[in-house]
Amino acid sequence: MNSIVGRLAIYAVFFLVPVLGKPVEKSEWIELSYPFNNETIYWPTAVSFKHTLVFENYTSGGFYYASYDISASEHGGTHIDAPRHFAAGKWTADQIPLHHLIGPAIKIDLSSKADQNADYEMTPSDLQEWEKKHGKIPDNVILLAFFGWGKHWPNKTMYLGTDLKNTSLLHFPGIHPNASSWLVKNRKVKMVGIDTPSIDFGQSKMFKTHQILYAENIPGLENVAHMDKLPTKGFTVYAAPMFISGGSGGPCRIFARLEDRATSADVRFQVEVEVLAIMICLLFGFLSL
Ligand SMILES: *[C@@H]1O[C@H](CO)[C@@H](O)[C@H](O)[C@H]1NC(C)=O
Ligand SMILES: *[C@@H]1O[C@H](CO)[C@@H](O)[C@H](O)[C@H]1NC(C)=O
Ligand SMILES: *[C@@H]1O[C@H](CO)[C@@H](O)[C@H](O)[C@H]1NC(C)=O
Numbered sequence: 001m002n003s004i005v006g007r008l009a010i011y012a013v014f015f016l017v018p019v020l021g022k023p024v025e026k027s028e029w030i031e032l033s034y035p036f037n038n039e040t041i042y043w044p045t046a047v048s049f050k051h052t053l054v055f056e057n058y059t060s061g062g063f064y065y066a067s068y069d070i071s072a073s074e075h076g077g078t079h080i081d082a083p084r085h086f087a088a089g090k091w092t093a094d095q096i097p098l099h100h101l102i103g104p105a106i107k108i109d110l111s112s113k114a115d116q117n118a119d120y121e122m123t124p125s126d127l128q129e130w131e132k133k134h135g136k137i138p139d140n141v142i143l144l145a146f147f148g149w150g151k152h153w154p155n156k157t158m159y160l161g162t163d164l165k166n167t168s169l170l171h172f173p174g175i176h177p178n179a180s181s182w183l184v185k186n187r188k189v190k191m192v193g194i195d196t197p198s199i200d201f202g203q204s205k206m207f208k209t210h211q212i213l214y215a216e217n218i219p220g221l222e223n224v225a226h227m228d229k230l231p232t233k234g235f236t237v238y239a240a241p242m243f244i245s246g247g248s249g250g251p252c253r254i255f256a257r258l259e260d261r262a263t264s265a266d267v268r269f270q271v272e273v274e275v276l277a278i279m280i281c282l283l284f285g286f287l288s289l
């Protein structure tokens, strides 16, 4: 009887150790792009995304075949602005080095301010307040400005401020030129991203933030999706734009990977479970002798 209990205990431990002692999932991937379809939001004056059928059926040869044509403006949906978009002689889409498209990122949460004011612009003091709480903005980081604007997608009236072609009616938050100047002078970010249609706010006429950042070869990511799922820091952003020769920007798949979120408490729990399992194993092993 004892030897049966002992053997059962040993079998149980063989199951327990890998199941309970297994490290928690160490990474999580987050989609930061909107799909391209007939709802994708473009600048009011730009050409929207078209996906037109070429063929979709079984062929006379008996095999299945599907193909479509695509066309759109470079600037719409989730996309990258190459610095060339507002800065002569700076990088075009194909000239942005790959290491500029990937890197550790931070999120500046301005959603409560944007909730009260659709024309809100991130200021230098927003950046300084973030630093007081979370430490200095690290060098070569990708900075994401989060206004909670994704909750309006794909409703143009809410997201752009208008569903008309009149650009004077655009209302959405952005980055104040003072904040862009402050970043360029005092910090070393390699790319910025925003969850609105443009890094300058809707009412901008001079697009100063575009001018200031792109003159320093700092590309911009616009209409970044699902930023609400990101933490403040501790994640890596990957931006994979279409490789357009001479492009001023283009459609971009953007995603993030969260860093190891296993806390020391999780690790201690795993170790405790394993030690307990080994002790039970030894105890029943002795009893069964
Ligand atoms: C948009 O695409 C959906 C899914 O393909 C389709 O059902 C719908 O009719 C399209 N709407 C327009 C306005 O083209
Ligand atoms: C697809 O092919 C079948 C025959 O293989 C045909 O009956 C049908 O009409 C085709 N559908 C379209 C949309 O062309
Ligand atoms: C978009 O938002 C506007 C303003 O809130 C609302 O009137 C309209 O019904 C919404 N459109 C859709 C398709 O939900």
Ligand SMILES: *[C@@H]1O[C@H](CO)[C@@H](O)[C@H](O)[C@H]1NC(C)=O
Binding pocket: 166, 167, 168, 169
């Ligand atoms: C665009 O909107 C502005 C602000 O409401 C208005 O003054 C202007 O007349 C409009 N332009 C056109 C072409 O409708």
Ligand SMILES: *[C@@H]1O[C@H](CO)[C@@H](O)[C@H](O)[C@H]1NC(C)=O
Binding pocket: 123, 124, 176, 178
């Ligand atoms: C931007 O900077 C200028 C010049 O220092 C200053 O006059 C203005 O108040 C600043 N605006 C904001 C919103 O920070």
Ligand SMILES: [Zn+2]
Binding pocket: 075, 076, 079, 080, 081, 222, 249
């Ligand atoms: Zn753009």
